[in-house]
Amino acid sequence: MKATDLSKPAGFAxxxxxxxxxxxxxxxxxxxxxxxxxxxxxxxxKYLAEIGDCVACHTPQGGRELSGGLPFETPFGIVYSxxxxxxxxxxxxxxxxxxxxxxxxxxxxxxxxxxxxxxxxSYHLLTDADTRALYAYFxxxxxxxxxxxxxxxxxxxxxxxxxxAWNMMNHEDSEFIANPAKSDSWNRGSxxxxxxxxxxxxxxxxxxTFAMKPxxxxxxxxxxxxEASNITPQELNRQNWTHEDLKxxxxxxxxxxxxxxxxxxxxxxxxxxxxxxxxxxxxxxxxLDNEADIEELPLAFNGHDKDAPxxxxxxxxCAGCHGQDGEGRPNVAPALAGNATLDRSSVFNAVSLxxxxxxxxxxxxxxxxxxxxxxxxxxxxxxxxDLVNYMRITWTGQKADIRVxxxxxxxxxxxxxxx
Amino acid sequence: xxxxxxxxxNDQQVGPVDVPEGLKMIEFLHEYLNLxxxxxGCGAGVCHxxxxxxxxxxxxxxxxxxxxxxxxxxxxxxxxxxxxHAKRNAAGEITELTPVQMAFLEHFSxxxxxxxxxxxxxxTALMERLAKAPVATANVEQVIEEALKEHICRCTGYVKYxxxxxxxxxxxxxxxx
Ligand code: FES
Ligand code: FES
Numbered sequence: 001m002k003a004t005d006l007s008k009p010a011g012f013a014x015x016x017x018x019x020x021x022x023x024x025x026x027x028x029x030x031x032x033x034x035x036x037x038x039x040x041x042x043x044x045x046k047y048l049a050e051i052g053d054c055v056a057c058h059t060p061q062g063g064r065e066l067s068g069g070l071p072f073e074t075p076f077g078i079v080y081s082x083x084x085x086x087x088x089x090x091x092x093x094x095x096x097x098x099x100x101x102x103x104x105x106x107x108x109x110x111x112x113x114x115x116x117x118x119x120x121x122s123y124h125l126l127t128d129a130d131t132r133a134l135y136a137y138f139x140x141x142x143x144x145x146x147x148x149x150x151x152x153x154x155x156x157x158x159x160x161x162x163x164x165a166w167n168m169m170n171h172e173d174s175e176f177i178a179n180p181a182k183s184d185s186w187n188r189g190s191x192x193x194x195x196x197x198x199x200x201x202x203x204x205x206x207x208x209t210f211a212m213k214p215x216x217x218x219x220x221x222x223x224x225x226x227e228a229s230n231i232t233p234q235e236l237n238r239q240n241w242t243h244e245d246l247k248x249x250x251x252x253x254x255x256x257x258x259x260x261x262x263x264x265x266x267x268x269x270x271x272x273x274x275x276x277x278x279x280x281x282x283x284x285x286x287x288l289d290n291e292a293d294i295e296e297l298p299l300a301f302n303g304h305d306k307d308a309p310x311x312x313x314x315x316x317x318c319a320g321c322h323g324q325d326g327e328g329r330p331n332v333a334p335a336l337a338g339n340a341t342l343d344r345s346s347v348f349n350a351v352s353l354x355x356x357x358x359x360x361x362x363x364x365x366x367x368x369x370x371x372x373x374x375x376x377x378x379x380x381x382x383x384x385x386d387l388v389n390y391m392r393i394t395w396t397g398q399k400a401d402i403r404v405x406x407x408x409x410x411x412x413x414x415x416x417x418x419x
Numbered sequence: 420x421x422x423x424x425x426x427x428x429n430d431q432q433v434g435p436v437d438v439p440e441g442l443k444m445i446e447f448l449h450e451y452l453n454l455x456x457x458x459x460g461c462g463a464g465v466c467h468x469x470x471x472x473x474x475x476x477x478x479x480x481x482x483x484x485x486x487x488x489x490x491x492x493x494x495x496x497x498x499x500x501x502x503x504h505a506k507r508n509a510a511g512e513i514t515e516l517t518p519v520q521m522a523f524l525e526h527f528s529x530x531x532x533x534x535x536x537x538x539x540x541x542x543t544a545l546m547e548r549l550a551k552a553p554v555a556t557a558n559v560e561q562v563i564e565e566a567l568k569e570h571i572c573r574c575t576g577y578v579k580y581x582x583x584x585x586x587x588x589x590x591x592x593x594x595x596x
Pocket of ligand 1: 458459460461462463464465466467468469470484485486487
């Protein structure tokens with residue numbers, strides 16, 4: 001099974017029928033009505049493009065929206081996102097609907113196969129109606145002239161023919177199938193999360209050919225210096241995430257369970273903060289696999305153990321910002337009590353954040369968090385182990401069972417990832 | 420809940436002394452040692468007004484913000500605050516300022532003086548670093564920028580501070596090549 005609710009190739013005949021039906025309908029409408037409908041379609045496409053987070057990947061640092069050129073490090077070299085404005089020469093303005101459909105669903109552009117860095121492996125489940133809305137929106141974006149950058153992919157991965165083989169092995173254009181045992185809202189959430197939100201692309205571990213492992217859907221995966229967390233309902237419920245917590249995290253970038261960081265920051269900023277109220281509830285219902293309200297349990301604080309080896313390090317280096325009792329400080333640092341990064345079986349992110357720090361994050365006009373310095377030079381592996389163990393026994397239900405070798409492994413892998 | 424702590428501050432042995440849990444270094448300096456030259460600005464690690472010098476590994480000094488650092492961080496360490504720079508006579512009177520202090524005076528660098536001790540400590544640590552690892556003359560401005568850029572002066576005395584440090588570095592033998 002490719003995933004719980006995916007299967008069946010989309011029929012070409014069905015698409016032709018859809019085109020003919022829409023042409024017939026359009027033919028019967030007045031010009032004004034058509035223009036109004038087109039306006040609605042563009043607005044719908046804009047919303048979908050926001051939830052699909054196209055801006056985050058297709059906007060260069062400090063550059064113009066959707067004009068492409070943002071570099072992506074892959075294990076094979078650098079690929080650059082492309083110009084997806086409506087410019088006819090350097091963008092996608094010349095795409096027919098069929099071209100656009102194939103790019104989104106099959107990963108094939110008029111210039112050849114796309115690299116799977118473009119998440120067509122998720123987008124292919126888009127409904128035809130939504131693909132049309134997206135097409136209408138993109139064809140009406142402001143055209144920006146900007147040539148695409150050639151990718152710097154090493155041989156033999158630079159041969160785009162290889163992508164054909166990859167697609168044959170790992171990709172099949174199929175349609176989104178709603179789960180009849182679940183509600184409409186849950187299914188809408190599944191569609192938003194799995195298809196447009198393409199959350200699985202980061203949060204699902206990959207196999208040896210770098211395709212998502214369906215059997216490990218949403219179980220978390222390491223991407224360079226961070227681990228996209230396990231976001232299965234089991235894990236989120238274990239950590240007592242409520243609908244409100246997730247909503248806060250997705251709209252504001254922070255919640256009582258901590259802040260987002262790394263690659264999740266642009267997702268919140270450009271994408272999930274735009275979800276309508278109804279769609280947000282659908283998303284959280286799907287992620288938690290629960291539509292009912294969830295009781296908010298008190299955040300863990302098990303008291304300080306002054307004899308534990310990490311105590312002095314915490315008080316000396318961390319308490320100033322995160323609070324003596326881990327309560328955090330508004331606009332400075334998130335609380336550690338109930339902090340989701342600490343309260344996971346994997347300590348990868350806790351160690352990684354301590355080694356590398358976090359850049360400052362701005363969420364809205366009244367909320368920002370300060371940068372956290374990296375302590376790679378300051379703490380040796382033993383000190384880091386003591387500190388992480390201390391924080392875990394003090395603010396989560398986890399045990400102080402992290403070993404120095406684990407921390408050393410993470411440090412070593414990190415050095416490689418950063419070079 | 421209290422704990423015993425000891426350290427060396429401005430060449431004087433301090434403690435062992437009982438301090439309460441969660442005491443910040445800036446409070447320790449102010450309330451226990453009466454060293455009020457270290458200023459409390461933002462209290463959140465941003466303005467760097469509260470910076471002191473700690474002798475780090477291999478004799479290389481590091482600067483630490485005391486508003487966000489618990490007193491534990493300084494246990495058994497050698498700490499220098501702004502009070503520890505100038506020379507004093509047996510009666511405790513100041514007889515001679517350091518070149519860094521003189522440079523800021525000569526350039527009229529500070530106005531209200533709140534940020535000054537932080538600038539003095541950071542610049543002193545920078546001078547010591549450069550004495551060990553000189554930089555090319557052409558890179559002096561960049562080095563100063565990197566060292567001082569986090570220090571906030573609410574009176575906006577930046578130009579005079581930076582100018583003072585630049586003159587001092589260029590006119591001190593052995594810091595540049
Ligand atoms: S008071 Fe310490 S950094 Fe501002
Ligand atoms: S001189 Fe007033 S803050 Fe700098």
